[in-house]
Amino acid sequence: MNMEMRNGTLEDVEGMMQIINRARNKLAASGSPQWSDEDTPKEEDIRREVEKGNNYLFTINEQIIGTAIITNEEEPAYSSIRYGDWDTSQEDNYATIHKFAINPDINGKGYGKMFMKLLLFMCEEKGIKEIRIDTHPKNRAMQHVILSAGFKFKGIIQLPFENGERYAYQLFLT
Numbered sequence: 001m002n003m004e005m006r007n008g009t010l011e012d013v014e015g016m017m018q019i020i021n022r023a024r025n026k027l028a029a030s031g032s033p034q035w036s037d038e039d040t041p042k043e044e045d046i047r048r049e050v051e052k053g054n055n056y057l058f059t060i061n062e063q064i065i066g067t068a069i070i071t072n073e074e075e076p077a078y079s080s081i082r083y084g085d086w087d088t089s090q091e092d093n094y095a096t097i098h099k100f101a102i103n104p105d106i107n108g109k110g111y112g113k114m115f116m117k118l119l120l121f122m123c124e125e126k127g128i129k130e131i132r133i134d135t136h137p138k139n140r141a142m143q144h145v146i147l148s149a150g151f152k153f154k155g156i157i158q159l160p161f162e163n164g165e166r167y168a169y170q171l172f173l174t
Contacts, residue, residue, distance in 0.1 A: 001060060005118040008055035008067065010047060015064040016057070017043055023101040027139060034136035038161035041099045049099075056122070058102075058115040066115040068100040070123065077157045078132060081168055084155025086132075090172055094130035095123055100142065112145040120149060124173045131173065134166035143167065 008016060024035040035041065049055045049069045058066035072095045078086070097119060102112045123131055134157055135142040147153075151169035158164050 002062070003114075004059045004062075005115070005122065006057055006059065007053060008046075008050045008057045010050055012057060012064060013043060013047055013050060016046055016055070016067040017041075019064060019067055019103045020046075020099065020101050022104050026104040026107075027136075030138065030140075032136050032138035033163035034139050036163065039159060039164070046099070056119060058111065058118065060111075064103075065106060065111055066100075066102045068115065068119055069098040070095050070119065071098065072096075072128070075132065077134075077159050077164075077166075078168065081155040081157050084153070084168075086154055086168075086170060087152075087172070090129065094132050094170075095128045097131060097133045100133075100145075107141070112141070113148050116145050116149045120171070120173065129173055131171045132168065133171075134168045136163070137165060137167055 020041045024040060027034050028036060046055065054069050054071050056068050056070065057064050072093065075096050100116070102115065120131065133146055133151060135146065146169050149171065151171040154168050154170045157166050157168045159166060
């Protein structure tokens with residue numbers, strides 16, 4: 001078995017969108033409104049992030065099983081947080097993980113945790129010290145992946161659309 005994490009290419013976009021759409025359907029079936037309306041990852045957004053070099057894929061035997069985006073652009077929704085606060089004692093700049101998805105056909109095998117660890121290792125290698133991530137309160141599977149990676153719950157943010165409430169998490173890499 002050959003596992004790899006690599007940057008996505010434009011040729012990979014169709015495979016990424018298949019995984020995102022399957023994950024979106026699984027979220028809906030679980031009762032989570034995440035990725036259901038305005039926040040659905042759109043192909044043009046994925047293409048733009050691929051072109052910027054911000055998209056990462058997790059593959060097994062060259063088959064895409066996971067996709068995520070890491071940006072170091074400030075996230076406007078993170079400027080206001082309720083029921084908590086960001087720890088700003090260590091860094092001013094942070095990277096954010098977005099649109100993390102694993103093919104739901106293979107859920108429950110630890111691939112989400114493995115992909116997250118690879119993403120964090122890559123961030124550390126690039127000198128990134130702080131990572132932030134968010135997910136919908138009903139997305140229990142993603143919460144499990146996030147907490148298993150060592151992130152700490154910091155509060156609740158609101159994205160600018162209906163059902164935009166998200167649990168926000170932070171991790172400092174050493």
